Amino acid sequence: MNLPFFDAIKQLQDECLMFPAFETAYQQIEANLNLFRATGVAQNLLILGESGAGKTSLATIFTREYPKVSLPERDLIPVLHVTVPAAATIAGTVEAVLAQLGDHHPEKGTVSVKTARAVKIARACGVEMLLFDEAQHIQDRGRAHSQYFVGDWLKSFMDALGAPVTLLGLPRTQVLLQVNEQLRRRFTHRLFLSVQQRAEADEADSLRLFTSLANALPLPLDPRPYEWGELAKRLHFATDGRVAYVKKILVGSYSNAVSEACTSITVSDLSRAFSTTIWPSGVGALNPFHPSFPFRPLDRAGEPFQTGEMSGSSPSRRRQ
Template sequence: MKTTFEDRPFIKSPFLTKMVNLFDSLRNKKKKYGVASCMLVTGESGSGKSELAKYYAKNNPKIEQVERTHIPVLHYELRSVSTPEEFLRSLLVTIGDPQCGRGARNKGELYERLITLLKVVGIELLILDEIQVIIERRSAKVVTGIADLFKDLINDTEIPIIFMGMPWSRYLVESNQQLARRISYRYTIPPFRISSNEERDDYRRLLMCLSEAYGLSKKIKLEEITMSLRCFSATSGNLAATANLVRDAKMMSEMEDMKVDTDLFAAVLSSYGIDERNNAFLQPMEKLVLRELLVHSDWHFGYRANKNAIIDAEYAEFGVSKSNKVFNLVG
């Protein structure tokens, strides 16, 4: 894994490296062959979706030219979107519409302005992030309307679009057969796991990269087997939670002038409000419980929009033997 250290390091795992290369490929495919292929990338909260999008957009920044501002890659993070019109206005503002999305008499005029502006700024790749918000607490009519809008965007702009969101974002895509046919590439960001040696080593490499990025590698070996198991127990292998843990340990060590060791990480968890009985850095190894993602979260559609609900992800639980072997706690 490679690390890119700024305020928050971006860890390029093999999977995320593959995604970056695919993003490049979609742009080149459009430039060379005129084919605009689209992609759906899903994953749990904290799996690295938004960080991937931000990293790619930052490494393909806007270019100020004589006659225009060229935006090769646009990362747009959806907020609470209630109507197609609201989505269009918000996207126009993000791109830099001189009228800030105002002045249009109807959805058609907003849409035409968006199509024109996308072409003027020369967008080569559009990343629509957090698309699951369209499903959450929205009526079937709203979901269908925005799915239709996405399909039209693909047709009329001929720009590769990457849709990103929680695992149930697939329902938005599948709600429109024409939209579904236009999204050829579909990936789910895999979670870090602990149940096999090979997968455990992937997580240990992540810890090593984070340790190096935050300047801790000469003070502590986070990738060491017992420390890595404690970190996994504390975070369930979640990428964002793991990165935050290491970052917060770095900051606490500097602010409190503390030695970088297991006690420091225990103090970080204590600062989160976790009591001693559940603190992975205070418990004996054989008392640790490691939760590994088994089934992704989902969405339950109720009879009314406000009755919809998230179905939590399911986890397998593992323990650690005195010889640091991981075993399933459920037979």
């Protein structure tokens, strides 16, 4: 593999497609920030999405639009992006906040001392919005009382800071809001991050997402032996319309094509990439690019898009 190959992979990874739900979520976060700047009113937002739907990309891209500014006397951080640590404790969560604020010793002090320090530094840095990514880690604390205490800390921290907050997490994050009523009242506005806006558009949306990202690669996509419409359906079942999985298949198939000195990305490359990058058991009729694939969602037990997050948390899908 040569330098142009790695440049193409990097360009693909950096590509972001503003599919409708992504753009709606971005615009809502921006509207909340503008409202706060104009009026001081803090509106909060909960953004839900399956793994790979683009939640972290959304938070990262928005944060880049409002970067930290280093002044001689202090840093200005208009948008603070914090990733909630796995199995989040109150101490671990506030330490993550302090680390992003540039505190040199985030582990020092009691929880109350750390929290007060985080609020003080955030105000000094001019924080106008908080983005809490991987919010399901708060819910994953296990028993309800543990979830409640972490959620209660988050509520108190939000109130002390007074800035708008966006929580981004898996659909099960909603359980946290069911446990903590006060937190639930602060996140009545919720959006679901999904490429699909309606069932009949699933395949077309997946193909549009795939081909738009594929434009970052120097090799064209060859649909043969399928027509574009059929390939669109197969791509949808192979990726579930999730940005991260589309990129996985593109990287894998492009790597296959380059290693074999091909002039295009073929269905055979897509098939191999699905088995190697998404689901090793996806061979034969279980591979969406195989002629015998039954055209059904791969969401059964042990399959890559296994269901079971939260009933009713995602948009309904057509079953075939």
